[in-house]
Amino acid sequence: MAEFYKNLYDKLKDYSETDSYPFHMPGHKRNTDLLGVSFPFDIDITEIDGFDNLHSAEGILKNAADKARKVFHSEHSYMLINGSTCGILAAIRSVTEYGDDIIIARNCHKSVYNGCLLNNLNMHFIYPPQDDKSGVSGSIAIDNVREAIENCMTAKAVVITSPTYEGVISDIKSIADIAHSYGIPLIVDNAHGAHQIFFGLNEGEPIQGGADIVISSLHKTLPSLTQTAVAHVNGNLVDSRRFERELSIFETSSPSYILMSSIDTCFDFLENSGKLFEEYRKNLHKFSESIKYLKHLTVLCHGSDDISEHKFYSFDTGKIVICTSGTNLSGVELMKLLRDKYGLELEMAYPFYAVAMTSVCDKREGFVRLSKALIEIDESILFSGNTVPVLPIPKPEKSGLSLAKASDKNLIVNDDKISRGYIFAYPPGIPIVIPGEIIDDEILMYIEVLKASGVNVIR
Ligand SMILES: Cc1ncc(COP(=O)(O)O)c(C=O)c1O
Structure with missing residues (x-):
């Protein structure tokens, strides 16, 4: 029977002492040995003298935002302590008026829809293609963006997600070029891509690619506490002052200094992280080599699987997406097996795949445990011989009600x-x-x- 706890802190402390390995967010992976810091009560303050104000930063918090501009090569950067969610809401509100048209990729996160709801926007969808081999949503096709704009020249913005939860990256530069040729800004939900430039994923990197607003969760793929994120505004299609005003609506007026110091520390980490990212890439490469001979399971863009077999412009190999199609195991069962038998906790599972999230803070030991577990499971499962057709993602019809x-x-x-x-x-x-x-x-x-x-x- 599951143990009963009266207090959340006690439960968290006990869990932290188990052998369970985190293949999930947050990106710091609780690796305090590597990071050399922990965040206790004694630094939890409010906006007292000398500690600046997030909503009108001039001192130490402005310094932190300046670091972000430098490390991410952005014109305007903002620390977010209400997750990417508050940045996405502010982004949509800063480029639209009530009742406007907007073009969004249908596989956007619910925060994008909530942004549209707040301004009663008419949404025009771009459907990403579905990858035949895995069933995950593929990259946004450039022609679909052009077509969507030509069908709705009054659209005030295009919003897409890149990378997706499963690591699929779109060609941001081409998409931005098309949107800009019609004078429309591009908003990229980069919640899963804060690590992109540091990891060397330059193809599809949204700031260099010319996206006008980019929102990235630091807590998902970098060493920073849960809820921390960063937003960037670039170019002249978006008024950064208006973005700031909108942000102040969606962000708490009592920002946590612990979260903000975690963000600032993350920026410092990024300035000197070259070697660690090199080590991370090496660990991923070794992982990839070690699972090359899996017979039944497929790991997207790892091992014997190649990006050319998918509808992906580019792929974040930091995401380990394990496909179970054609086997007697569902993605959810695989996730459970990895938890119960191998002490590996994954991020999410779907009927035909499960996702392990990795970061620069992962230890070599974690990758070795995962590859050994996958090899053992692969040997024990049954394979039907037929690749099960992927579950088509439905495209619901509109009723006419907004x-x-x-x-x-x-x-x-x-x-x-x-x-x-x-x-x-x-x-x-x-x-x-x-x-x-x-x-x-x-x-x-x-x-x-x-x-x-x-x-x-x-x-
Ligand atoms: C694609 C995507 N966008 C936005 C968000 C929201 O990010 P946050 O949790 O940092 O608010 C998520 C969260 O999972 C997400 O997966």
Whole structure:
């Protein structure tokens, strides 16, 4: 029976002393030996004299933002302590007025939809192609961006996610060039890509690629505490002052100095992290070599799998996406097996794959444990010989009710197929259905398959 705890701190402390290895966020991997710091109460203050003010930074907090500009090569950078979520909300509000048109990739995180909801925006979708081999969403096609803009020249922004939760990167430079040729800014939800330039993932790097607003969660892929993120504003299509005003609406007026010092320390770390990222790349390479001869499981863009087999412009190999298609194991079962038998805790699982998140703070020991576990599991599982067709991601029809209208609980609608809320698997928090879309049989079946395989579906 699970142990009962009266206090969260006690439970966290006990868990921290177990042998469980974290292949999940936060990116610091609780590796205090490497980072040499821990963050206790004695530095938890508020905006007392000499400690600046996040919402009007002039002193030590401005210095931290300046470091971000330098390490990320950005014109304007902002520390975020309410996650990428607050940066995404501010980004959308800073380029749109109430009732405007906006183009968004359909595989965006729910924070993007919430940003659209706040300004009652008319959303025009770009659907990423689905990768045949793995079922994950592929890179955004350039032609689809052009087509979406030509069909909606009044759009005030294009919003896409790159890298995705599964590590798929889009060609930001080409997408930015197209959007800019129509005078439209590009917002990139880079929540999973704060490490991109340091890791050497220059293809599709959004700041160099010309994206106008880039929002990156530091806590996901870099050594920084949960909730910490950074936003960058570049070019002249977005008014950075307006972005700042919007940010002050969505960010707490009592920003945690512990979180802000974690961000500042992360920027310092990045200034001198070349060797550590080199070591990280080497560890990933060794991992990749060690799983080259898996017979049944496939690890995306690792081992014997190659990017040319996928609909990906580029891929973040820091994401270890283990595909179970064609075997007698679902992604969720694989995740459970890795937890129960091998003490490896992964980030998320779907019916046909599971995702291990890695970072520059991972230890060689972690990669060795994961590869040994995968080799052993691969030998013990059954393979049907047929590659199971991937589960198609449904494209729900629109009802004609806007996101904002359908979310209005006071509105009476006599059609129970029209969704009044979001339905999404968490993680990754990408809506399967949004308010105003039709829940048809295909969607019900998709949700059933997710639930039957143990995925947590929230509605
Ligand atoms: C693609 C994507 N965008 C945005 C977010 C929100 O980021 P945060 O948790 O830092 O607010 C997430 C969170 O998982 C995400 O996966």
